[in-house]
Amino acid sequence: AGPALTLATDDGLFEFKLRGRLYADAGWAHDNDDAMNVAGTELRAARIGIEGKAWGKIGYRFEADFAGNTTTVNDAFITYPTSFGKVTVGNFKTPNSLEEQTSSRFVTFIERGAFTDAFNLARQLGVSLSNGGDNWTFKAAVFRGSVSDTADEQGTTLAGRVTYGGKFDNGAWMLGGSVRYQEASEGAQYRYRQRTYHHLSDRLLATGFITDEDFMYGLEAAAQMGAFHASAEWASLSAKDGGSAARNATFSGGYVEAGWFITGESRPLKLSSGVWDRAAVNSPIHKGGVGAWEVAAKYDIIDLTDNGVFGGEMDTIVIGLNWYLNRHARVMANYSHSTIDDAFDVAANGADGENSADTFGLRFQIDW
Template sequence: MSALAIAATIGWITPVEAQESEDTRAELAEMRAQIKAMAARIDSLETQLDMAKQRAATTTAVGNIAQSTPENAEPPDAIAWKGAPEVENNNGWTFKPRGRLQYDVGFTSVPAASGRVDGFGSELRRARLGVEGDIPGGFGYKMELDFAGGATEVTDAILSYQDKGLSVTVGQQNNFQGLEELTSSRFTSMMERAAFTDAFNFERRVGLALQYATGSILLQGGIFSDNYDDLSNKNWGLDGRAVILPKIGTTQLHLAGSLHYTALQELSTVRYRQRPLVHFTSDRFIDTGALDAESEIGYGLEAAAIHGPFHFASEGYWQHLTRPGALSDPTFFGGYTEIGMFLTPGDSRRYKKGVFDRAKPSSPVGNGGFGSVEVNLRYDYLDLTDAGIVGGTQNGYQLSLVWAPIDYVRFLLNYARLDYTDALHAIPGTSRDYSVDAIGARAQIDF
């Protein structure tokens, strides 16, 4: 081939090759774009696959749990707070610890010539710990011990059953002595209950009790032996109490009467006496001494009202003693009248099932409030003189101030002027008529 021909041929091929190279580059660029898009799609699919695997694993785990859990499995226990944790399960069982701590301090002032010791005193008044709760089927239980005074004492030990308005209780419990005695020491307006409740030996007893409530009527009754610590003996008794508790507008009323009979075993003696308000002194200024006895019959009347911050309460109790042979049968009497009011707005004394209940501060400390403050005045009378027995008479005038910063904490300040006639301890050269002053303070917590 001539040089001219070769040159012509090369000249023709070169443009063709240039064109083909441009087309190839375009195709390669398009292929690279497609490969990049495909890689992005693959990454997306892999991510979706991983998520799908995770969902599948979770579903499998849940399914395994559901298969391993019985259909009738109980849900977790519920826990409420009522001064202490109360645990309740789905079957109706409940369990709650309970208790109270009361520490008292104060002074008594007595005539020096009486020979009695006065001045400062203090004590751990109550230190109780127990449990309570419900049992399926309408049953319930309560057990409480008191560790104050260096000894352990059974206060409550009961099994109960309730069906609508009817309740049955068996065990160590309060019999139905009256409003003041049945109101818990956590909620009383004074540091100590009215003089007659202690003087006439009101205490818990082992027995069987029934209560029936319908509308504004409450009926209570039972048969009892003696206190747990005094068993076994042949003492037994019957108690009955009827309460009318209507609410008229915003006023809660309380009217009640009670009857009590106790048969005492042969050669029994009883003794009626009382301290000057505070419990930490062992001195008693009215005292019948030991009296031979066959039986006791008690009659009680009660009245109370709550209206807004004000309340009123009054009781009278007659204790008739039957003595053996030709001995005289005395009837002793005790009672009180009280008025009180809350000084803090929105607070009121509470009432429930025939007794005074917990008064909850409307503005407790911790929520920007001061708690509740109440003031109470009481006249407390006790006459232990009758049928030739001269045990003395008390006219007591009491004032109390109660501060409850929160629901379960109280502080009480109590003063009493106690005028005695025919007191037990004589002042040489004078009569047995004189006065004793007592002042006490209490710090209390319960749950």
């Protein structure tokens, strides 16, 4: 049971669920070169959505985000089971990265790993085939760009991901890997950029538009043992002819994170979907409890400097404290410190291409 409106018919032919979420954020960011002095607030997510089953086998989900008074279609797809697996048609995430696949409602920190932004992981319009069992998943997909692209602006993206895991006493583990190949539309090019560790902060790392074709692979590992959880990812991207002398520039990034529920809860690994799931709360505040409290730390690196491209290298330490009032509401506090090197392509870092930055973020989150 949850706060969402969920209705189903007795014969199982129909299900209907209203979705939604609100994230009210505040953020502060400052860098050592004094180019960035941010203190602001943001409605980071303001979504309404519907998901359901129409006549048994056909599923759908549609969710739109209205944050910032703009409209963004998020998940918008139809699913149909075949004997080869589930076919999904519409707008959805390319199957890459454990943290990207995990809903932002359930990730440990306010921001995901730097590489997930820098390498442009996002929803695109496409078709996928997915399959899986109790402890493994497989998904392969082909996409044609964002829902806001015109036909002329659409490139081609191929992507796939596999995960495999197991359970043990009071815990679970999972390993995974994914690939993505992208080719831009005629005349278009890709660039790679990243903010310091808050969405309101500036992009102190950035390459120019350097390539019309890239290939990325990523590796994932995750484990949960009682109240403790840890995960790590690594990804490498080759931008074709993106470096000097028309040779590939190869960028990479990854993170290691660990979290611990002081109050004893667990962060569940959902092996059948290949993602982290919603944590239970032992003693929610409506029962007079203290909610769930979690401390977490993350070490994150992203390197956009290679072969004559000086997008920059950033090492970040993030410390987080999460308070789950109940299963659907939480307050998050994050502090981060980043060290930046070889970021000559961004003027804000000065002539030495070096910088450092600190951010502090707060989030008030609810979903239904």
